Every structure is written in C-alpha cells, then in structure tokens.
Amino acid sequence: MNFPTDWSAPETKKRKTSGQGRGSKRAHESSDPGAPATCEYECFGKSLKEQIQNKLHSQSQGGGFEELDINSIINTVPYKDIIRDVFHNSSHRTIEVPIVTRAYEESFMREPYNFNENQCVNGDLCECMFIDKRKQFIGVEFLLPHESKEDVPRPCVLCCRQMTQKFYFDIIYDGKTFNFPIQRYGNIFNQENEYATEVMLSCPSNGPLHIFPCPVMSHQRNRYSVIYKNGIRFLQQSNVSVSDYIQVC
Numbered sequence: 001m002n003f004p005t006d007w008s009a010p011e012t013k014k015r016k017t018s019g020q021g022r023g024s025k026r027a028h029e030s031s032d033p034g035a036p037a038t039c040e041y042e043c044f045g046k047s048l049k050e051q052i053q054n055k056l057h058s059q060s061q062g063g064g065f066e067e068l069d070i071n072s073i074i075n076t077v078p079y080k081d082i083i084r085d086v087f088h089n090s091s092h093r094t095i096e097v098p099i100v101t102r103a104y105e106e107s108f109m110r111e112p113y114n115f116n117e118n119q120c121v122n123g124d125l126c127e128c129m130f131i132d133k134r135k136q137f138i139g140v141e142f143l144l145p146h147e148s149k150e151d152v153p154r155p156c157v158l159c160c161r162q163m164t165q166k167f168y169f170d171i172i173y174d175g176k177t178f179n180f181p182i183q184r185y186g187n188i189f190n191q192e193n194e195y196a197t198e199v200m201l202s203c204p205s206n207g208p209l210h211i212f213p214c215p216v217m218s219h220q221r222n223r224y225s226v227i228y229k230n231g232i233r234f235l236q237q238s239n240v241s242v243s244d245y246i247q248v249c
Contacts, residue, residue: 097213098145099186101193108139111233117140120153121152127159135233139156139235141156144184182212187217201216217240223237
C-alpha cells in the first residue's frame, strides 16, 4: 500500500494553557487533556479505518485485487465532518463562563425599582426574603452583561449563589456529576475591591473543571444585611473583602 509522501500522522500537541487573569472577561474550561484527546484520535482513526476497509472490500468484490489507490480514499474521507462530529459529541466540550466584578454583582443585590425589571424567579422563596425578617423583599433578577430581560425571569444574585453552592457540595462531597455547567458566572478574587480567597468556592485540580471552571463567591446568609438607599432595599456584604482577612504580624 503506497501512501502519499505528504500524508503524515498528525502530531498530538499539548494544548497551551493561558493563565486566567483575575480581570479577564472570559474563562475557559480546563479538562483532563488525556482522556478526551485519546477518545478523539481513536474516533478519527476508526472512521478512516472503516473507509479503507470498505475500499478494500469493493476492490476484492471486483474479481481481482490491485494496488490500493490511497489517494482516492483520502479524497473521499469527509475530514471536516469527522472532526466536527468528534468534538461535537465529546462529553468534555469547552464552555465559556463570564467573569463579573464585585461592583457589577452588588448593583443587582437589591429589590427591583424599575418597571422594566423582573423579580427573582423564586418569588417568595427568594433568598433575599430570609436575610432580615423585618425588611423582607424579593430580589431583582440577575442579568449578565450580555443578557437582556425575558418573559421568564432568572434567579437573583443570592439564589444563583445558593444553587451553585448546592451543586458544588453535591459534586465534591457526594460524588454526583452533571452534564451541564453548575455556575452562570465566575467572580474575581484576591484583588483590591474584589473578594477574598477565603470566601470563594473553587474546584479542586482533580475535580470536574469542565462543569465548574471558575471560582465563585460562596453563599452564607450571615454575611448580608439589608440597608436602604434612596428608599430602595439593598444587600450589604460583610467579611468578604481581601482586607477583612489580612493577618497582622
């Protein structure tokens, strides 16, 4: 079997991992580079092998066997379709999780005050209702920078944190797994005016980074208090800043 001289086996290159800057707008999933790559190259090789076997079978059925014209096979193999299907069907697809600043997040930690705003989808079960029983309110839905209001409301900031934290404990302590990302967004930490490392949830290096790729602020009711700003109820966070955890020698 004569193979074209310009057809060589693809080299497996390690994916270059760029450091996640704390102020970056996007964070990409980190997954085990070994398992997915093995599956992808095996699927690619299997498809090509099937093409060659089919060609051999068709030639043998013709009554004689001549030298295999590998060029005709290469020209008929749908490389783009194979690669697209391999990556599309992979259980470790890359996802993008937006990163938001603390200031942006805190601008939504309040009750709705504009007629164009939705209340939290959880209604009377919204986490904001359980912070101060004397000043109960339903939080405003949290919209990411690229999102806009829809007919079906989304959770507020606190309910997003609560749901992510529940999934986090299910994964880390109960060994559960999910086929979807457990967070809507990630937070910046260990920088001025952002969150302290001590109050963040982050996935262990050997954990399911493909569904929890970015650190996110944890949820704890005693870190919030209800305050009024121009007659509007807001939530104020305490003991979450970098300065709150600086050790004085």
